[in-house]
Amino acid sequence: MSVFQYVSDEASLNALVAQYQQSQLLVLDTEFVRTRTYYAKLGLIQAYDGKTLALIDPVAVPNLASFWALLTNPNIIKLVHSCSEDLEVFAHYGNCQPTPLFDSQIAASICGMGHGVGYAKLVETCLGEVIDKGESRTDWMRRPLTDAxxxxxxxxxxxxxxxxxxxxxxxxxxxxxxxLYEEGERMTVGRLETPDLDTAYLRVKNAFQLTEVQLAYLKVLAKWRLEKALARDLALGFVIKDHGLIALAKKQPKSMGELLKLNDLTEQEKRIHGKDILKVMQGADLVNLPEVVDVIALKPGYKSAFKAIKTCLTEICEQHTVPMEMLGSKRHIHEYLQWRWNKGQGELPTVLTGWRAQLAGEALAQLEL
Structure with missing residues (x-):
């Protein structure tokens, strides 16, 4: 059983933060609930500097300004585990990102202990302690929280x-x-930017199937859905699911009668959003059409080029004992191939930056693609 301080008022929080500001290392974690909402509901923040383990209650202390200021103190290492969702929480609630960032899951991966190792497994391997994960699926917004x-x-x-x-x-x-610190920096890039409404359509599943005209409809529909989701703090799928937007863009209903015949929308979606949808679709710009979504895997020569890059990176990974997922994931390979086929135009692909470039840059440059 852990000894901890439960922080539920601002005075206690400020005293704690004053202490933490003097530390060199601060461990961080968050507990949250995400079911139907666009943003996770923050239920608890855990912090530990080796002296005081604190459980901070954001429901009881809504003003966490002093705590958020801690996260950007460059003299304190922020220690986390598999933190991408925590970073989302920090961005939304604190408008900040922790720096410098030490993610123990990435550390384990880089130093050869396996890729994507879970917290409990890492603790058992390194410390011989078995952690009870019984409360991992729990309602962190409910008060009072149980001892367990x-x-x-x-x-x-x-x-x-x-x-x-x-x-x-x-x-x-x-x-x-x-x-490790380079990876920490890379993970935080762009997280404080607001979602781009005009490019939301590019993140709709199967957008690549659509023609330019259909994409013009999808563009206004995806923008409308994202605005709705943000305004009501609803997960995108709880406004309208992706396949519903694709169907609307393909069939382009002009009246309520036509819209009601669509099987890809639920009755609830038709009832709540039907009129809005028809109005939004009338605003599609059919003059300045979006480009068809470029799918690299459909291009001629893709398979052999992908295989050549993968083979090259696999050899480098084996030589340097680096997990392939870190150096040459499918996304990394696609990014690099796109860049090569664009004759080196645009932003450098991840595999040609930092430590990855040192390992792989020369070998990749010699490939004929």
């Missing part, structure tokens, strides 16, 4: 603090600590 919930939450930062020296030592021995 609080202990579960506290353990998420308690053992992470103890893991740090082992992971840091391994990274230093392999001369890869700078890789």
């Amino acid at each position: 919930q609080l202990n579960y939450a506290a353990n998420d930062v308690l053992y992470l603090y103890q893991l740090y020296p082992q992971l840091e030592t391994k990274l230093v021995e392999q001369n890869r600590l700078n890789w």
Whole structure:
């Protein structure tokens, strides 16, 4: 059972933050609920500096300004595990991103302990402790939180603090600590930007199937859906699902009668949004049409080019004992191939930046694609 301080008023929070500002290492975790909402509902923040393990209640203390200021203090290492969802929470509620960032899951991957290792597995491997994950699916917005919930939450930062020296030592021995911080920086890029309404259509599943005219309709529909989702804090699928938007863009109903015949929309979607949808579709710009979505996998020569890049990166991964997922994921390969086929125009692909460029840049440049 962990010893922790439960922080439920602003004075206690400010005193805690004053202490944390003096520390060199701060472990962070969050507990949240995301069911129907666009943004996760923040239920609890866990923090530990090796002296005081605190469970901060954001429901009881809505003003967390002093805590958010901690996260950007460059003198404190922020230690997290598999933090992409935590970063979303920090961006939305604190309008900030932690720096410098040390993610223990990425650290384990870089120093050869396996890719995507879960927290409980890492704790068991390094510390021999078995963690009870019984409260992982729980309602963190419910008050009061149970003792079991609080202990579960506290353990998420308690053992992470103890893991740090082992992971840091391994990274230093392999001369890869700078890789770890580079990854931390890369993960936080762009997270404070507001969602782009005009490019929302590019993130709709199967948008590549549509013609330019159909895409013009999808563009206004996806923008409208995102605006609706943000205004009502609803997950996109709870406004209208992707396949519903695709069907509307393909069939372009001009009247309520035509719209009601569409099987791809639920009766609820038709009833609540029908009139809005017809109005939005009338605003489609059919003069300045969007370009057809470019799918690299459909281009001639894709298979052989993909295979050549993958083979090259696999050899480098084996030589340097780096997981393929870190150096040459499918997304990384696609990014690089697109860049090569665009004759090096545009932003450098990830695989040609930082430590990845040092490992793979020369070998990739020699490939004939």
